[in-house]
């Protein structure tokens with residue numbers, strides 16, 4: 194169970210001034226729930242993930258209330274989060290050990306659709322999409338009750354992206370609380386129960402997935418949806 198109220202992140206600049214790229218964000222992810230978070234580039238999505246997992250940059254100031262029961266694991270957005278000097282399988286086993294568990298790296302890799310040879314690969318030997326899936330495997334290895342996946346389908350082909358979204362939905366069905374951060378609104382809507390929309394670091398609304406698209410009332414959310422789902426013909430007709 195994860196409950197966030199009025200989350201805000203500020204940065205102290207070199208000149209002493211404070212910028213606040215995130216403010217007023219509230220969201221809840223219950224056990225067995227699969228929730229989504231969307232917003233444009235730089236909207237503050239990854240800051241939320243980092244704030245909730247204690248991985249914010251050191252010059253960040255966090256405020257608000259965060260309530261968690263159990264452990265939260267983050268599959269970070271950037272594949273540079275992988276240790277460049279350790280093989281994939283070693284990193285998965287290491288994350289499990291840090292969480293006080295034993296992992297079966299081969300089984301986790303198979304679950305993510307990765308070939309067994311990837312177990313012995315170093316990060317630079319993996320494609321972007323494979324590295325992304327190794328990051329998700331390291332998060333799964335912790336057995337955390339809440340999982341945050343930051344852009345889990347970035348750099349993946351449509352088939353692999355669908356598999357990862359199905360895997361995350363499956364984890365939720367087994368009782369994990371899952372928060373998926375993504376640019377891919379149609380996939381997010383198909384996978385989650387509701388989507389929180391963020392615009393320039395401020396919350397717009399939280400919409401039930403079932404409201405897409407007919408039930409949308411906020412123009413910003415509608416514009417996000419239209420931008421990702423309209424065909425070229427529809428655009429031509431509207432212009």
Ligand SMILES: Nc1ncnc2c1ncn2[C@@H]1O[C@H](COP(=O)(O)OP(=O)(O)OP(=O)(O)O)[C@@H](O)[C@H]1O
Pocket residue numbers: 204214232233234235236237238239240241250270
């Ligand atoms: N270390 C930092 N110092 C100052 N400002 C920062 C720092 N890190 C992030 N920010 C600010 O926070 C904003 C939000 O960044 P964040 O990475 O959370 O966006 P995002 O929604 O995840 O974007 P994307 O979709 O591109 O991943 C950025 O626009 C940036 O201005």
Ligand code: NI
Pocket residue numbers: 238239240270343
């Ligand atoms: Ni991000």
